[in-house]
Amino acid sequence: MKTFKFTESVKMSLRSIASNKIRSFLTALGVMIGVAAVIALVALGNGSQKSVEASLQSLGYNLLIVYSGQPKGPSLVRKNTTNIAPSLTDEDLNFLSNLPKNMVLHAAPESSVSAQIKFGNTNTGGTVVGTNLEYPSIRNFHPVYGAFFTEEELNSRKPVAVIGAQVYKDLFNEGFDPVGQKIRINGIAFTVKGIMEEKGSSMTDAQIFIPITTFQKYISGSDKYALINIQAANMDTMRDLQKFIEGELLHLHRLPGMDSADFYIANQLDLLNTMEGVTSTFTLLLASIAAISLLVGGIGIMNIMLVAVTERTREIGIRMALGAKSKDILSQFLTEAIILSVGGGLIGIIIGVLTSYGASRFGGMASVISVQSVFVAFGFAVVTGLFFGGYPAYQASKLDPIEALRYE
Amino acid sequence: MIKIENLSRYYKMGPTTVKAIDGINLSIEGGEFVSIIGPSGSGKSTLMNIVGCLDSPTTGTYSLAGEQTAALNKDQLAEIRNRHIGFVFQSFNLLPRESAVENVELPLIYAGVPPKDRRQRALEILKRVDLEGREYHLPNELSGGQRQRVAIARALAVRPKILLADEPTGALDTKTGAQIMELFRELQAEGVTLIMVTHDRDVAAQGKRIVEIRDGQILVDVPVQEWKR
Structure with a gap:
């Protein structure tokens, strides 16, 4: 059978x-x-x-960010820094900018505040970011129309602005050439220099970039920076670089250790891992x-x-x-x-x-x-x-x- | 064909033991037509289950076509049932969702017959029981007599040595019952061994040999001519 x-x-x-x-x-x-x-x-x-x-990669490559404030664990890059008293100085920035190119490629200070932006009778909200010329390279974020501000404008504290794609959409009719137009940021007149490329993130695209010197003069009234962006030369040695910068900044700030530090460094790798x-x-x-x-x-x-x-x-x-x-x-x-x-x-x-x-x-x-x-x-x-x-x-x-x- | 020696079947019912069958000896030759008769509770159903290899004896021996069955396990018994025994039940026991021919094919599926042969054999047997034209009807589209003939065809499908019928006319009217008995006699003439359990003495008298059971023991075992009703 x-x-x-x-x-x-x-x-x-x-x-x-x-x-x-x-x-x-x-x-x-x-x-x-x-x-x-x-x-x-x-x-x-x-x-x-x-x-x-x-979106983390779009922030830029090999990014280290020195923040003002008490050290804590790895946190989101786009945290609200406006409530923390800036503690980073020109001395810190100079030190970081002058590190050899095989360690640090670029260093850009950054301070920001949310602001009302006005063109004629049109209003919108955005984040005004003061920074320097290194910023576009570090963040891999460039003007798509017009130009970023120049070194001359940075040095002479010119009221010029490069507006984000969303700000442009909010303030101007499509196809309107904004370069040379005057917009008002918290009541102060700025000349538009260019439009940044569109990143697709509402926060990123609602920024207005102005020279950090101008920011200090007209907006914050302080000569300190909220944070400093650093682009490391080599991804593999980012943690070593982080330790090195921590040590040097502690020394510059005359502090005994990271426990009492008035800054902390976020590492893009840590953020990515987190x-x-x-x-x-x-x-x-x-x-x-x-x-x-x-x-x-x-x-x-x-x-x-x-x-x-x-x-x-x-x-x-x-x-x-x-x-x-x-x-x-x-x-x-x-x-x-x-x-x-x-x-x-x-x-x-x-x-x-x-x-x-x-x-x-x-x-x-x-x-x-x-x-x-x-x-x-x-x-x-x-x-x-x-x-x-x-x-x-x-x-x-x-x-x-x-x-x-x-x-x- | 069937040799039963000193066979008993006890059931444990709590603390007491019920002797359903108590020391029976019975031999049935090939081609016989035996009616097993007795009141309900006499043990005739138990005897039927053992003869049909659905149940095993507690003591004693039962050999079927020369094979000792007491030592066999469940699957071996299933194989014996499939190969040697055709069942006909009082309530027909057809699968309601399968057509007549599919019901007849069932035992052939378990016998491992290939689908084509299966269908052909099932159709032939249905023709033999005069169900030509009803092959693809569902059981509920058939009359009681027709259903019982499908069941008989199914029992015959594997060409078993023994046809076991449990009250085959119990659910049928007298006329239809007589037709089924007529079919049984024809089958016997063709050489099929028939064992029929019934409590109906008229139906039993259609057999050639009467075995009367009471309280688990054989009371009478005589040719039908010598049986006093």
């Missing part, structure tokens, strides 16, 4: 699934939603990770939520299969009387559970991929579908079917044919 073939199990299962379409669909729905959720949520998590990385940590935790969190729904889907399968086994006790008895062995019955019910979970998984993949695509296309959310998550989710669905279908199938296979035949 030949063994019961796998294809027979598949045929029987398909027939039984087809004979109760709504129930089969609802059973598979749990797995469907689970798999779709895993794929879509991981894609969104990955997407946010990628966009955070991209953000990666945060976003991968976020992704993991999303994935676990999704995994839970997959688990719930599996329990749904088990529930339905247990009901099916009870309902079909007599059928099982008949099959056994006609010569079905335990493993034939086991294989029939297990196959049914696996077909449901695999079918649900496949549809779930389609839904998940479409959802991720839709979220980025229509919802404006970054999503990056990871092939890994597709395989993991699908594999999990199969295992779910095996595991949660296994118990009911085993129960079915262990029925006593006499009892099963008598079952009403």
